[in-house]
Amino acid sequence: xxxxEPSARxxxxxxxxxxxxxxxxxxGSTALLTDRxxxxxxxAALADGTAHRHSIFEVFTRRLPPGRRYGVxxxxxxxxxxxxxxxxxxxxxxxLQAEKxxxxxxxxxxxxxxxxxxxxxxAEGEVFFPRSPVMVVEGxxxxxxxxxTLVLSILNFDSAVASAASRxxxxxxxxxxxxxxxxxxxxxxAVAAARAAVVAGFAGTSNLEAGRRWGLxxxxxxxxxxxxxxxxxxxxxxxxxxxxxxxxxxxVDTYDVRRxxxxxxxxxxxxxGAVRLDSGDLLSLAQEVRRTLxxxxxxxxxxxxxxxxxxxAIAALAAAPVDAYGVGTSVxxxxxxxxxxxxYKLVARAGEDGVMEPVAxxxxxxxxxxxxxxxxxxxxxxxxxxxxxxxxxRDGEVAAWSPEEQGLRALHVPLVIGGAVDTRWCGAHGVxxxxxxxxxxxxxxxxxxxxxxxxxxxxxxETVTLV
Numbered sequence: 001x002x003x004x005e006p007s008a009r010x011x012x013x014x015x016x017x018x019x020x021x022x023x024x025x026x027x028g029s030t031a032l033l034t035d036r037x038x039x040x041x042x043x044a045a046l047a048d049g050t051a052h053r054h055s056i057f058e059v060f061t062r063r064l065p066p067g068r069r070y071g072v073x074x075x076x077x078x079x080x081x082x083x084x085x086x087x088x089x090x091x092x093x094x095x096l097q098a099e100k101x102x103x104x105x106x107x108x109x110x111x112x113x114x115x116x117x118x119x120x121x122x123a124e125g126e127v128f129f130p131r132s133p134v135m136v137v138e139g140x141x142x143x144x145x146x147x148x149t150l151v152l153s154i155l156n157f158d159s160a161v162a163s164a165a166s167r168x169x170x171x172x173x174x175x176x177x178x179x180x181x182x183x184x185x186x187x188x189x190a191v192a193a194a195r196a197a198v199v200a201g202f203a204g205t206s207n208l209e210a211g212r213r214w215g216l217x218x219x220x221x222x223x224x225x226x227x228x229x230x231x232x233x234x235x236x237x238x239x240x241x242x243x244x245x246x247x248x249x250x251x252v253d254t255y256d257v258r259r260x261x262x263x264x265x266x267x268x269x270x271x272x273g274a275v276r277l278d279s280g281d282l283l284s285l286a287q288e289v290r291r292t293l294x295x296x297x298x299x300x301x302x303x304x305x306x307x308x309x310x311x312x313a314i315a316a317l318a319a320a321p322v323d324a325y326g327v328g329t330s331v332x333x334x335x336x337x338x339x340x341x342x343x344y345k346l347v348a349r350a351g352e353d354g355v356m357e358p359v360a361x362x363x364x365x366x367x368x369x370x371x372x373x374x375x376x377x378x379x380x381x382x383x384x385x386x387x388x389x390x391x392x393x394r395d396g397e398v399a400a401w402s403p404e405e406q407g408l409r410a411l412h413v414p415l416v417i418g419g420a421v422d423t424r425w426c427g428a429h430g431v432x433x434x435x436x437x438x439x440x441x442x443x444x445x446x447x448x449x450x451x452x453x454x455x456x457x458x459x460x461x462e463t464v465t466l467v
Contacts, residue, residue, distance in 0.1 A: 030085040031092050031113075034149040036101060042142055043106040051109075051142040054350040056372050059121070059135035059151060061128070065163075065337035067454030070445060072166045072438060073134050074196040075158030076124035077430035079151055080421045086150065088113055109142065116419035117143050120412045122375070124425060125162075125199050125438030127445065129388045131461045133373045134342070136412070141349065148344040156342050157189065160334035161196035166442060167311040167335065168327055169201035170450045176203035176324045177314070178219050180306070181332035193332040199434045202331075203324075215428030224278075227254040237267035247273035249304055252289070253280065261289055265296045274302040274323070282307065283320050290321035310335050311452055348372050348395065356395040369463075372398045375411040377444070378462075385444045385459045393466030401466065 045051035064071055088096075088110040097107055117139020128134050135151065137144045169177050179197040182190035194210035204217035211218035222240055230236035237250050246268045252260030252275045264275055275293070277285050282305045293301050302323035310330035317325075330336075345368050351357045358370030374391035389408065391401050403410050415422055424430065442450070449458035 028085065029087050029089055029092055030082045030150060031088045031110075031146075032095075033082070033153065034146065038146050038148055039096070039102050039106065039110075041145055042109070043102045045141055045145075046106055046109060052140045054354075054356065055139065055141040055144050055346055056348040056356070057137040057144050057148070057344055058133050058347045058373065059137075059155060059342055059344050060131055060133050060368075061340050061342045062368075063130050063341065064457055065334075065340070068163065068337065069449050069451075069455055069458040070127045070129060070163075070166075070442075071159060071340055072162040072200050072442075073122050073124055073126050073128050073155070073159055074162035074199045074434065075154040075192070076121065076135070076415065077425045077427070077434065078154050078158060078192065078195070079135075080119075080415060080423075080430075081426050082150055082154065083115060083119075083147070083416070084421060086113070086115065086147070113143075113146070114419060115139065115143050115147065115416070117416070118414070118418065119416035120414050122411050123413050123434070123437045124430065125434035125436070125441060126411065127166075127438075127441045128159075129457045129459060129461050131369070131390060132388055133375050133390065133412075135415075136373070137344075141346075145346075152342055152344050154192070156339045158192055158196040158199075159340045159342065160338055161193045161331060162200040162438075163340065164311070164333075164335035164337065165197040165200035165202055165331050166438065167450075167452060168309075168314055168325070168331060170442070171311045171315040171318070171452065172325055173318070175322065178202060178204050178206070178304075178324060178326045179328075179331055180206040180220070180326045181328035181330075182207045184329040185332040190332065195431060197327075197331050198431060200438055201435065202327075214431045216431065221249045221276075222251055224251060224254050227251060233260055233263045234267065237264050241268045241272075246271045249274040249276050251276045251278060253277050253285075257285055257289065258292055261292045262296065265293070265298050265301075270297040270299075270301070272298055272301045274304050276304040276306060276326075278306045280307075282313075282322075283317060286317070286320040286322050315452055343368075371395065374398050374401045376403050376408040377411060377459075379407050379409060379444060381407075383444060384446045385449075386446070387459050388461040390461060390463045391466060392463060397466045 093107055093111055096102060119137050121135035179194050179202045185193055190207055191210045194205035194207040195214050198216050204219040206220045208218055210216050227233060227236045240248055250264040252264055261275060264272055286303055289303055304324045305322050306326035309325055309327045314325055346359055347370050348356050348358050360368045360370030371392055372395050376389045377385050378387040378389055380386050391398055415425060445458050
C-alpha cells in the first residue's frame with residue numbers, strides 16, 4: 001500500500017489531521033519510548049521491500065545474574081497496557097518530521113501503525129531460567145521491530161525487581177513484606193517497581209499511584225519528621241492515634257527505643273496495632289521491644305522493622321520476634337542485579353518464497369538459537385521442577401506442539417491474538433493473577449533452590465527437537 005503525501009499525515013488540516021488522532025489514553029502515547037534505530041531500520045526495510053516479511057522475535061536471557069538460581073518474569077501486563085498506547089499521533093509525527101528522524105514514506109506508515117500480530121509467552125509471575133523464551137512476538141518485521149525497546153525496558157526492569165522481591169518474600173517465609181522504595185527510584189520507575197514487588201509476593205506498597213493504577217494495597221503512617229515536629233514523643237503519638245486510630249503503627253526509635261515503646265502504649269493502650277523500628281541492631285532491639293510490649297500487656301501489638309533491609313537481612317531476622325518487614329532501596333534496585341539482561345532477537349522470518357526460515361546471531365559470547373520455540377517445564381512425581389524444556393523443530397510443528405509426556409507443563413500462554421490484547425493479564429486482575437502464578441511456580445522449584453547462597457540455576461535448560 002502506497003503512503004499518502006506527507007502533508008496528509010503531518011501538519012495537515014481537517015479530515016487529514018484526524019487520520020492520525022492522538023491516543024485517548026490518560027498516559028499518552030508510548031510510541032517514542034524507543035530507540036532511534038528501531039525507526040531507521042523500519043525506513044530501510046520499507047524501502048527495500050522486506051518490512052512486510054513475516055517475522056518472529058523472541059525475548060530471553062542468556063544467563064542469570066551471578067549467584068541467582070532463578071528469575072521471575074514481571075511486567076507482562078505493563079507491556080500489554082503500553083501496547084494499547086503505542087500510536088504515532090500528530091505530536092509524535094510532527095517531532096519526528098522536524099528532527100528528520102525518518103523520511104516521509106516512513107512517517108506515513110507510522111501514522112497508521114497498529115500492531116496486528118500475535119504475542120505469546122510465559123504467564124507473568126512465572127519463574128524463568130537461561131534461554132527461557134519468556135515472550136514471543138510474531139507479525140510483520142515492521143510491526144514487531146518497533147516494539148523491541150518498549151518490551152525490553154519494561155521486562156528487564158520489572159523482572160529484576162520481581163526477582164529480588166521473590167528472594168525477600170522467600171526469606172520472610174510467612175511474614176508480610178512491604179514495599180517502600182519510591183524515594184530511592186525515578187518517580188515512574190517507583191510505580192512500576194511497586195507493581196513488580198507485589199507480583200512476587202509483597203503485601204503492599206507505600207506508592208499511591210501504584211495503588212490507584214493497579215488496585216494494590218497501600219501502607220504508611222508517619223516518619224521521624226512527624227515526631228520531631230512535636231515537642232515530645234507523647235504529643236506526637238497522641239496526635240497520630242487521634243488521627244489514625246489505635247490500629248496505627250507508631251515509630252518508636254526517634255530517641256530512646258524503650259521509652260518510645262512505653263510512650264506509644266501510653267498513647268494508644270495495649271490495643272496499639274504496631275510499632276516500627278527503623279535503625280540500630282534490629283535483632284536485639286526487636287527482642288527488647290517484644291519483652292517491653294508484653295510487659296505492658298500489648299501482647300498483640302506487632303513489630304515492623306525497616307532500615308535498608310534486603311533478602312540477607314530478612315533471613316538474619318528469621319528468629320527475631322518480627323511481624324513484618326519494610327523494604328526500600330534493595331527491592332527497587334533489584335538488590336544488586338538492576339537488570340535481567342533480557343534480549344529481543346529475530347529468530348525466524350519468511351524468505352522470498354514465504355517459507356519461514358530460522359535465523360540466529362553467531363557472534364562469540366552472544367550466540368542465540370534460531371527458529372520458533374515452544375516451552376515446557378518437566379516436573380517429577382512430587383511436582384518439583386527437574387528441567388526447563390525448550391521445543392524446537394519445523395516451524396508449523398513447534399507452533400502446534402502441546403505436551404503429551406506426563407510431567408511436562410506447557411509454559412506459553414496467548415497474550416495478544418491478531419492485535420487484540422487478552423485483558424485478563426492487565427489491570428488489577430492481571431496483578432492478582434500474576435501473584436498467584438508466582439506462588440505456584442516458585443513452589444515447583446526443587447528443594448534448596450530458594451537458598452540465598454550463590455549457586456547455579458536451580459534446574460538445567462534442555463532442548464528437545466521435534467522429528
